[in-house]
Amino acid sequence: MFRKVLIANRGEVAVRIIRACEELGIKTVAIYSEVDTRSLHVKKADEAYLIPGDPIRAYLDYVRIVDLAKSVGADAIHPGYGFLAENADFARYCQKRGIVFIGPKPEHIELFGDKVKAKQMMQKLGIPTIPGSPEPLRNYEDALHYAREIGFPVILKSAFGGGGRGMRVVRTPEELPHLFESAYREAETFFGKGDLFLEKYLDDPKHIEVQILGDKYGNVVHLGERDCSIQRKHQKIIEITPCPVLPPSIRNKMLGLSVRAMMQVGYESAGTLEFLVDLKTGEFYFIEMNTRLQVEHTITEMVTGIDIVETMIRIAMGEPLPFMQNDITFRGCAIEFRINAEDPRKNFAPAPGKITAYYSPGGPGIRMDAGVYKDYVIPPYYDSMIAKMSVWALSWERAVARARRAIDEFVVRGVPTNIPLHRQVVRDPDFISGYFGIRFLEKKLPTYQ
Numbered sequence: 001m002f003r004k005v006l007i008a009n010r011g012e013v014a015v016r017i018i019r020a021c022e023e024l025g026i027k028t029v030a031i032y033s034e035v036d037t038r039s040l041h042v043k044k045a046d047e048a049y050l051i052p053g054d055p056i057r058a059y060l061d062y063v064r065i066v067d068l069a070k071s072v073g074a075d076a077i078h079p080g081y082g083f084l085a086e087n088a089d090f091a092r093y094c095q096k097r098g099i100v101f102i103g104p105k106p107e108h109i110e111l112f113g114d115k116v117k118a119k120q121m122m123q124k125l126g127i128p129t130i131p132g133s134p135e136p137l138r139n140y141e142d143a144l145h146y147a148r149e150i151g152f153p154v155i156l157k158s159a160f161g162g163g164g165r166g167m168r169v170v171r172t173p174e175e176l177p178h179l180f181e182s183a184y185r186e187a188e189t190f191f192g193k194g195d196l197f198l199e200k201y202l203d204d205p206k207h208i209e210v211q212i213l214g215d216k217y218g219n220v221v222h223l224g225e226r227d228c229s230i231q232r233k234h235q236k237i238i239e240i241t242p243c244p245v246l247p248p249s250i251r252n253k254m255l256g257l258s259v260r261a262m263m264q265v266g267y268e269s270a271g272t273l274e275f276l277v278d279l280k281t282g283e284f285y286f287i288e289m290n291t292r293l294q295v296e297h298t299i300t301e302m303v304t305g306i307d308i309v310e311t312m313i314r315i316a317m318g319e320p321l322p323f324m325q326n327d328i329t330f331r332g333c334a335i336e337f338r339i340n341a342e343d344p345r346k347n348f349a350p351a352p353g354k355i356t357a358y359y360s361p362g363g364p365g366i367r368m369d370a371g372v373y374k375d376y377v378i379p380p381y382y383d384s385m386i387a388k389m390s391v392w393a394l395s396w397e398r399a400v401a402r403a404r405r406a407i408d409e410f411v412v413r414g415v416p417t418n419i420p421l422h423r424q425v426v427r428d429p430d431f432i433s434g435y436f437g438i439r440f441l442e443k444k445l446p447t448y449q
């Protein structure tokens with residue numbers, strides 16, 4: 001058993017990992033930047049160390065973080081999500097310095113971090129992918145060539161991207177030059193590499209993803225799927241498990257193919273295969289794989305009873321998976337709501353500031369994962385997500401009713417949040433029907449007050 005784990009992250013996910021460690025009897029080490037002195041993860045960890053200087057670099061400077069881990073006697077590092085979580089060099093560097101990286105093998109982080117290579121790999125493993133350019137686009141002419149071949153509309157995507165950045169939907173050839181330019185620039189700014197590829201743009205499919213766990217001995221299981229179609233600007237806002245309207249034949253095929261592919265590559269730790277699903281044709285297509293803990297893992301934990309973070313730690317320690325596929329049962333339905341500090345009147349721009357009142361919902365079936373509290377000042381440097389509200393009930397209908405009750409109980413004052421938006425969504429008949437796609441919010445937002 002590890003004695004001490006360093007958490008290379010902040011906010012709610014750092015708190016989540018500290019909780020798993022506490023239950024396992026593992027001591028925790030937090031790191032924090034100058035602006036995070038009063039953060040919850042700093043208060044919760046057994047030890048906390050300031051990384052002075054730039055507030056973002058504090059969580060990215062891995063040589064310094066590994067030095068610290070060594071000097072305080074930590075055995076392993078959990079990266080959470082974001083920051084260093086999908087940095088293969090960091091995972092390798094941990095290995096080199098004799099610190100266990102709690103996550104997948106570096107070569108898998110690298111392979112799946114390149115979306116073009118990941119698609120080629122999945123194709124080889126028999127998983128359907130969306131028609132697109134077979135390699136990164138060299139220039140705008142290249143893009144036009146493939147867009148004509150595939151047919152408009154197409155979507156330009158950053159090969160090394162995430163968080164919906166560097167993505168542009170292109171409907172006509174005339175739009176292509178300036179959208180190519182702006183996507184390239186955005187990708188370069190955020191990811192250091194501007195490389196783009198393109199795909200056929202699917203019309204309002206569902207985003208469905210499969211949660212995978214693998215150990216060091218070739219065992220791989222799935223923990224079901226999540227419907228992450230409620231998005232804004234290609235970023236998830238609400239996630240559901242199971243998808244309330246997915247036909248069992250599609251579900252079984254997706255889950256089966258995902259497990260088989262991950263067994264073939266020898267995948268280790270937690271991972272998520274993301275698909276777009278066209279419910280009209282029953283076709284599904286792989287889009288990318290995330291080689292880390294996902295924000296929305298909470299709902300999978302609620303319906304399976306499995307602690308995904310604990311399992312990642314056990315796998316990293318070399319334990320075999322404590323369950324086989326047949327041992328895993330799925331009970332009821334769970335929905336996660338991402339609570340973001342953002343201003344709906346200013347096009348959902350991040351709204352940092354002081355929380356003057358904070359009352360989170362409770363009662364049956366509610367799970368809160370928060371990184372904030374009353375009087376906490378949200379710094380302007382990081383993600384605007386301050387909390388996650390996850391709701392569980394025996395059926396989709398009852399989960400929606402419970403979500404309505406819980407989101408109405410939620411009070412955050414001092415900063416604007418997207419709570420009013422969630423209140424509208426959980427009352428929307430099209431949401432309640434379950435038959436919505438990734439463009440749901442784009443279509444609905446103008447109709448909400």
Ligand code: ADP
Binds near residue numbers: 157
């Ligand atoms: P990121 O890594 O930035 O999150 P993804 O490849 O996971 O990028 O895609 C994010 C979202 O963008 C998807 O959930 C979906 O809403 C949209 N998207 C991506 N590819 C397509 C496509 N080919 N057609 C339609 N929408 C797409």
